[in-house]
Amino acid sequence: MTEIDSYVDKAPKQLFIGGKWLDADSGEVDDVVNPATGKVITQVARGGAIDAEKAIDAAQAAYPVWASLPVDERAKILRKVADLITEKADELAAIMTIEQGKPLAQAKGEVLGGAESVRWHAEELRRVYGETIPGPNGHLFLVQKEPLGVVAAITPWNFPSSMITRKISPALAGGNAIVLKPSPETPLSATALMKIFQEAGIPDGTVNLVMGDAPAIGKVLTSSNLVRKITFTGSTAVGKMLFGQSAETLKKVSLELGGHAPFIVFDDAPIDKVVGDLVSSKFRNNGQVCTSPNRIFVQEAILAEFTEKLIAAVKKVKVGNGLEEGVDAGPLIREDAIGKIQRQINDAVEKGAVLETGGKRLTDGAYANGNFYAPTVLTGVTTKMDIFYQETFGPVLPVIVFKDTDEVIGMANDTNYGLASYFYTLDLKRIAKVSQGLQYGMVGVNSNTVAFTQTPFGGVKHSGFGRENGHQGIDDYVNVKFINLNYGI
Numbered sequence: 001m002t003e004i005d006s007y008v009d010k011a012p013k014q015l016f017i018g019g020k021w022l023d024a025d026s027g028e029v030d031d032v033v034n035p036a037t038g039k040v041i042t043q044v045a046r047g048g049a050i051d052a053e054k055a056i057d058a059a060q061a062a063y064p065v066w067a068s069l070p071v072d073e074r075a076k077i078l079r080k081v082a083d084l085i086t087e088k089a090d091e092l093a094a095i096m097t098i099e100q101g102k103p104l105a106q107a108k109g110e111v112l113g114g115a116e117s118v119r120w121h122a123e124e125l126r127r128v129y130g131e132t133i134p135g136p137n138g139h140l141f142l143v144q145k146e147p148l149g150v151v152a153a154i155t156p157w158n159f160p161s162s163m164i165t166r167k168i169s170p171a172l173a174g175g176n177a178i179v180l181k182p183s184p185e186t187p188l189s190a191t192a193l194m195k196i197f198q199e200a201g202i203p204d205g206t207v208n209l210v211m212g213d214a215p216a217i218g219k220v221l222t223s224s225n226l227v228r229k230i231t232f233t234g235s236t237a238v239g240k241m242l243f244g245q246s247a248e249t250l251k252k253v254s255l256e257l258g259g260h261a262p263f264i265v266f267d268d269a270p271i272d273k274v275v276g277d278l279v280s281s282k283f284r285n286n287g288q289v290c291t292s293p294n295r296i297f298v299q300e301a302i303l304a305e306f307t308e309k310l311i312a313a314v315k316k317v318k319v320g321n322g323l324e325e326g327v328d329a330g331p332l333i334r335e336d337a338i339g340k341i342q343r344q345i346n347d348a349v350e351k352g353a354v355l356e357t358g359g360k361r362l363t364d365g366a367y368a369n370g371n372f373y374a375p376t377v378l379t380g381v382t383t384k385m386d387i388f389y390q391e392t393f394g395p396v397l398p399v400i401v402f403k404d405t406d407e408v409i410g411m412a413n414d415t416n417y418g419l420a421s422y423f424y425t426l427d428l429k430r431i432a433k434v435s436q437g438l439q440y441g442m443v444g445v446n447s448n449t450v451a452f453t454q455t456p457f458g459g460v461k462h463s464g465f466g467r468e469n470g471h472q473g474i475d476d477y478v479n480v481k482f483i484n485l486n487y488g489i
C-alpha cells in the first residue's frame with residue numbers, strides 16, 4: 001500500500017452523528033471515484049432522510065452546551081482544530097487530490113487556508129459584541145447577539161475542505177451547532193475534518209456529518225423547523241431550489257452561488273504581469289471556481305500583443321494527474337462537465353469565434369481514463385455567444401475586445417451573476433469609476449484575489465446573498481436581540 005492509499009484507508013467512511021461514527025440507516029454505500037483515473041477508490045456510507053433527522057436532533061441537543069462554554073474554552077478547541085489541520089495538511093491534501101483531482105500543491109494551500117480560517121474565528125469569537133443604546137429615563141436599551149441554534153451547511157466538491165471550514169468556523173464562533181452535508185463527490189475530505197474536530201475535543205453533537213442522498217438530505221434540512229439557517233455554496237439552480245424549500249420554515253439562508261467574473265484589461269496595464277495573474281487565476285482548480293475569470297475583456301489598442309502572450313502562456317499549462325510533480329491543472333470533476341464546456345466552445349466557434357488553442361478533450365496515454373480537457377483560448381467572442389452569458393466552470397478563456405470604460409462596464413454588468421470581478425489599470429480616475437460601476441460583491445483592482453479570511457466574501461444578483469469571512473460573516477450566524485431594560489421601576 002502506498003502512503004497515499006494509506007491516507008484514504010485511514011479516513012473514516014461513516015456518518016458522524018452526536019459524536020459517533022455510524023453506518024447509514026439504510027446500510028447503503030456510495031462509490032468515491034478518482035476523476036484522474038476513473039477508478040473507484042473506496043466507498044462511504046450513503047446517508048438519507050432518517051440520518052439527517054438524527055443529525056438535526058443531535059445538533060439541537062448540543063448547541064446550548066457549546067454556546068454556554070466559556071469563550072476561552074471554545075477558542076481553545078478551535079485553535080486545536082486549526083493546529084491539527086496544519087499538522088495533517090499533507091494527508092488532507094493527498095485525500096483531496098485523489099477524490100477531487102486538483103494538483104497537490106493547490107490542495108495543500110486550500111487545507112492550510114482552511115486552518116487559518118478556523119484560527120481566525122477562534123480569536124474572533126471573543127468579539128461577538130453587542131451594543132448599548134441611549135434610552136429614555138430609567139431605560140437601558142441593550143442589543144445582544146445570540147446563536148441561531150442548528151445550522152445546516154451544504155458544501156461543494158470544488159473546495160472540499162475550505163468551504164467546510166469557511167462555514168463551520170463562523171457558525172461555531174456564533175455559538176451554533178452544525179449539520180454538514182458535503183458533496184457526494186468529495187466525502188473523504190469531510191470525514192477527515194470531522195475526525196479532527198472530534199480529536200480536538202468538540203462536545204458531541206456540535207458538528208455532525210451526513211453525506212449521501214443529496215435531494216433527500218437537502219429536503220429534510222430545508223424543511224426542519226429546528227434548522228434555523230441553511231448555508232450553501234454551489235450552483236445558482238440548486239441555490240434557488242434550497243431557498244424555495246426553506247421558505248415554509250422561514251429560516252435564514254446564505255447562498256454563495258455561481259459567478260461569471262469579468263477580467264478587464266485596460267491599455268495602460270502591465271501586460272506581462274496581467275497575463276501571469278490571469279493564467280494562474282484561471283487554472284486554479286482548472287477553472288472550476290465560482291470566482292474564476294470567465295470573460296476576458298481586452299482594450300483594443302493592446303489586443304494583439306495581449307492575446308499573443310496569453311496564448312503562449314496557456315500553451316505552457318501542464319495538464320495531468322494532480323499527484324504528479326509540476327502539474328498545473330488536473331481533471332474536471334465529472335464527464336458531464338466536459339460536455340458542457342464543449343457545447344459552449346462549439347457554439348462560440350459556429351458564431352464566429354476563433355479557437356486559438358485547446359478546444360478538445362485529452363484522451364491519449366495517461367489521460368485515457370480521466371476527465372481531462374485541453375486549456376483553451378477563444379478570441380473574437382461576442383454577446384451573441386452562449387459563453388458570454390453562461391458560467392463555464394472549466395479551463396476556457398474567452399477574449400472579448402472593448403473600446404472604452406463605459407462600454408466595458410456595461411458589458412461586464414450584462415449578466416445575471418454578480419460575484420467576483422477584476423480589472424487592471426494604472427489610471428486612478430478610472431479605478432474609482434470602474435470599481436464603483438461594477439455590479440459585483442467583490443472587485444479585484446490590479447489583483448486576481450478576492451478571498452481572504454478577514455474580508456467579506458459573497459455576491460449580488462443571481463450569485464446569491466449573505467457573506468462569509470470577516471466579522472460580517474459571523475453576523476450572518478447570529479440573531480440580534482433587543483432588550484428594553486426598565487431599571488426605573
Ligand SMILES: O=CCCCC(=O)O
Pocket residue numbers: 158159233288289290291451
Ligand atoms: O467556488 C467558489 C468557492 C470559493 C472560491 C474561493 O475561495 O476563491
